[in-house]
Amino acid sequence: MKLSCWLLFFTLAVSAGLARAAEVQVAVAANFAAPMKKIAAEFERATGDKAVLSLGSTGNFYAQIKNGAPYQVFLSADAATPRKLEREGLAVAGTGFTYAIGKLVLWSAQPGFIDAGGEVLKKENFRHLAVANPQLAPYGAAALETLRKLGLLATLTPKLVQGQNIAQTYQFVASGNAQLGFVALSQAYEGGKLKSGSAWIVPADLYHPIRQDAVLLKPGAANPAARALMRFLKGAQARAVIQDYGYGL
Template sequence: MKKIALALLAALILTLGLGLNAQAEEFQVAVAANFTKPAEKIAQAFEKKTGHKAILSFGSTGNFYSQIKQEAPFAAFLAADSATPQKLENEKLIKPGSRFTYAKGALALWSKTTGYVDDKGEVLKKNQFKKLAVADPKLAPYGKAAHEALAKLGLEKAVEAKIVTGNNITQTFQFAESGNAELAFIAWSQVCQDGQLTSGSVWNVPADLYSPILQDMVILKPGENSAAVQAFADYVKSDPEARKIILSFGYELSE
């Protein structure tokens, strides 16, 4: 009886040990909320390929910055801009040399109504709409890009009184989605699936009208010495599968 118990115990310890020795690693990744969908797909594909599991947290880039400064357990960070990762780099809170641009955002002028927005953006010049939703240029890179585009088109003064300001691009999108604003400057990724417009009408704002919306990724202190985290960053940066996913959600790649 005693022998059996001992054997069982040994078997238990062995299986536990094997479990612990398995190659698969788990780590936490902070992801800018606007990159939720592609990040989920990328994490799935990465797990399938390597067995490592990236556990994703979603939030605003600004919140994550505060949290990382308070030693949040995130091993890596996919931000919605390049300014925040740069700031973290300057403050020596990242793995040296780990910062790179993983995606470039594309600005779009969108309406819920089919046929309302033409593919030249003439709807802005005609100026017959009542409200134009734009994200806060101080808080959201897409808001800054939208104001740059309006300035380049010489329309900033003309539409000024009609602008309603959203906190972020999700709120800006909701202003237009709910029909409270006929038009909104949003991220192309919000209304794009597999490279196609999902609903309404859109003008893909030409890239020369605004400075590039760069989204940077960094490896943070908790992930500094992990090969799995490095593999994840490499995967996001250069694996054809990851790049295909990023493109399919309406982002561009940096090169």
Template sequence: MRLPLFVATLACLSLSNPILADEVQVAVAANFTAPMQDIAQAFEQDTGHRVVAAFGSTGQLYAQINHGAPFEVFLAADDTTPARAESEGLAVAGSRFTYATGALALWSADTNLINDGEQLLRSGDFQHLAIANPKTAPYGLAATQVMQALNLTDALTPKLVEGQSIGQTYQFVASGNAQLGFVALSQVSRNGEITSGSAWQVPAALYEPIHQDAVLLNKGANNAAAAALLEYLQGERAAAVISSYGYGH
């Protein structure tokens, strides 16, 4: 979905007139931390606007928005939460669009642990498996869908350790508190290569598509920087960054 005319107009004004440079407060799903940092840097260079980003699980961020947090743009890890923000009057109607489609990975900090991810899960030859809280983190929900699709829910549930966000889940595995975990592919991959440890990109058929939507929140309705950022996320430079982290667009 493209931005409505008035939003696009604000974006164009902010891109063409540095005098209008402003700051935008953004709530960002934890899986998108590294891409957002790259995009924010490019956006600031190109527009003069400043991005102030807070990262966390989609559910936690939504709760903060619902309780009056000063966020102006919301980049969620699903499409249902931004739609809910619209329906509940917290976001500008018609401003929502999909900025990325996520991918799930089974990852270990041990470079030799994961050769065949499905076989490893079936073997149960590990002590702890980290997932994000499926109630607040869409990647955690996807992990539970994978376990269910493989008929491994009962076998793996006793081994689970739960992070409040996909960022915390990654830290459980990186620190060795869990031998492996379900994380976002973007956290462990760049330009098609695993950046550390060992990983298995989970086949997309094993979980529902992770469509990640962005939406303009009411607090940003009159902020040219907020509109400009949403427009920028749909441009070629942002798309290249998003793709480099393993997302579909």
């Protein structure tokens, strides 16, 4: 009788655990891909819930959400888009918050190609300079703002090649199709160290702060896993990962 009770208790406990485990559909700005993959793994270990990630540009995600895409949490590369979604009734009012401050870097896959002050931009000893589409990606807009403030936009415009998002822009440079490009610091650095090639971290006064906001979307309002992920992003584990990839908090 006792054995039967224990088996029943164990079965109910397992069933309850399975019932609690859930999925949350997350739209993630491409610049935040690497840290979010780590955060998602830690979230699953901590809660049993799974964050299913979709990566892309902020502008494209906005269009998809407007057209009914079933994302439940949105990690944008800017602050304006989540606020706009709240105003339009597509996100849960009052749930938006800044999860990271993005940083821009000029990066080349070639060691020694970029100097410590970014003077390579003035030398023009390159054929292509990669930037993300400024209409869709805040990092692309920040890149053009930087070139404008440096007085180099008109000169370098013929050399620009555009990626649809910051991930594609990074690939242009990594593959050598562009000798250098403006990417997110998190793509080139980890743990405070340059992963490969050469880079110039763009001074913060050359572009407006890239405040990256998260927001709970209407399809996630009734999903406890979506709300749990929003809380997890504010916690110490997630913040440690975010800082490790060079973002500000």
